[in-house]
Amino acid sequence: MALSLFGGRRGNVFDPFSLDTWDPFEGFGALANIPSSARETTAIANTRIDWKETPEAHIFKADLPGIKKEEVKVEVEDGRVLQISGERSREQEEKNDKWHRVERSSGKFMRRFRLTENAKLDQVKAAMENGVLTVTVPKEEEKRPEVKAIDISG
Numbered sequence: 001m002a003l004s005l006f007g008g009r010r011g012n013v014f015d016p017f018s019l020d021t022w023d024p025f026e027g028f029g030a031l032a033n034i035p036s037s038a039r040e041t042t043a044i045a046n047t048r049i050d051w052k053e054t055p056e057a058h059i060f061k062a063d064l065p066g067i068k069k070e071e072v073k074v075e076v077e078d079g080r081v082l083q084i085s086g087e088r089s090r091e092q093e094e095k096n097d098k099w100h101r102v103e104r105s106s107g108k109f110m111r112r113f114r115l116t117e118n119a120k121l122d123q124v125k126a127a128m129e130n131g132v133l134t135v136t137v138p139k140e141e142e143k144r145p146e147v148k149a150i151d152i153s154g
Contacts, residue, residue: 047109049084058119060084060135062111069128074135076121077112082137085110118142 049062062084064072072086089106115121120138127134 047086047111049111051113057139058115058137060113062133063131064133065131067131072128072133074124074126076124080115080117080119080121082113082115082124082135083110084133084135
């Protein structure tokens with residue numbers, strides 16, 4: 001058996017039937033013991049939001065699994081700032097003849113986006129479907145400057 005650079009022993013890497021292979025997640029077993037409620041809360045705190053600009057609108061999509069629309073706020077602030085925020089609190093209670101356990105977890109997130117000058121702030125729409133929040137901010141049509149030809153004398 002060969003000694004791995006990452007510690008521990010491992011078998012022949014070229015042997016497809018070797019059961020003694022290096023596990024890149026070895027030593028991270030403690031992460032598996034984290035309760036699911038804490039993992040969900042961490043996912044909320046690390047919420048990522050995609051911003052796509054089309055010719056007609058700005059479209060924001062946030063993946064918020066398990067969050068109800070009542071737990072999310074979409075606001076437009078002064079200075080053309082779109083703010084998407086949310087908060088979730090969970091309490092899980094387990095009773096037994098010998099013990100009583102209550103596990104509480106909570107998480108918050110907030111993302112802010114400065115919108116362009118041509119955003120129609122009075123027509124912002126938000127929808128939540130299957131854990132995905134979609135916020136649509138329509139844009140005004142860009143006014144192209146009128147070009148006027150000038151005759152050159154001489």
